[in-house]
Amino acid sequence: MSHLLHxxxxxxxxxxxxxxxxxxxxxxxxxxxxxxxxxxxxxxxxVPPIGQAWTEICDALLTAxxxxxxxxxxxxKTPEQREAWAVIEPLLAELLAADVVLIxxxxxxxxxxxxxxxxxxxxxxxxMSLAGKAFVVAGxxxxxxxxxxxxxxxxxxxxxxxxxxxxxxxxxDVTFLHSEFTNALVDPRLSPRDPDxxxxxxxxxxxxxxxxANGRGA
Numbered sequence: 001m002s003h004l005l006h007x008x009x010x011x012x013x014x015x016x017x018x019x020x021x022x023x024x025x026x027x028x029x030x031x032x033x034x035x036x037x038x039x040x041x042x043x044x045x046x047v048p049p050i051g052q053a054w055t056e057i058c059d060a061l062l063t064a065x066x067x068x069x070x071x072x073x074x075x076x077k078t079p080e081q082r083e084a085w086a087v088i089e090p091l092l093a094e095l096l097a098a099d100v101v102l103i104x105x106x107x108x109x110x111x112x113x114x115x116x117x118x119x120x121x122x123x124x125x126x127x128m129s130l131a132g133k134a135f136v137v138a139g140x141x142x143x144x145x146x147x148x149x150x151x152x153x154x155x156x157x158x159x160x161x162x163x164x165x166x167x168x169x170x171x172x173d174v175t176f177l178h179s180e181f182t183n184a185l186v187d188p189r190l191s192p193r194d195p196d197x198x199x200x201x202x203x204x205x206x207x208x209x210x211x212x213a214n215g216r217g218a
Contacts, residue, residue: 008039010113023212101134105157107142134171144180146178
């Protein structure tokens with residue numbers, strides 16, 4: 001049975017990335033009746049940052065040559081490591097159980113929200129492979145960072161996530177859905193681009209529906 005892990009990371013309770021991830025999740029669940037679904041809001045309930053004990057667990061895994069997540073707990077020895085593992089274990093279990101990982105991730109300061117980075121750090125270990133899973137990123141950006149635009153070189157949002165999923169997780173099945181020019185609603189300098197904002201939002205929502213309805217993760 002397929003399982004969808006749905007994360008949101010926007011600091012806004014009503015945001016474009018949340019709207020986009022919700023549309024994908026709603027359509028995907030309708031296309032997969034009876035499938036598993038887990039939701040986690042890492043902005044409303046942030047996970048803690050990694051600490052010394054997390055680094056010790058990583059070092060022990062490297063030393064022992066353990067790459068299978070089923071063996072991670074075997075290197076947890078000290079009280080501090082057990083405390084760190086108590087944070088890691090449920091987050092990691094949710095990730096491993098998913099066939100599709102849906103991440104609502106707005107662009108903040110050219111990159112991803114700190115709350116999403118905290119989650120990534122907690123669930124990432126040396127030589128860890130999640131090959132076979134599909135990732136969908138529902139993004140929102142204040143301007144446009146698409147290929148060929150003046151701000152493409154400072155896009156450390158999609159580029160970072162794409163490189164991370166490939167480099168750390170061995171995952172290449174990644175789809176990005178972007179709602180762009182969202183700042184046209186509040187920035188007078190961008191107000192002439194509001195028609196572009198509307199078009200980008202509508203295109204992203206339609207793309208989310210099509211992707212989810214076509215059986216992603218079936």
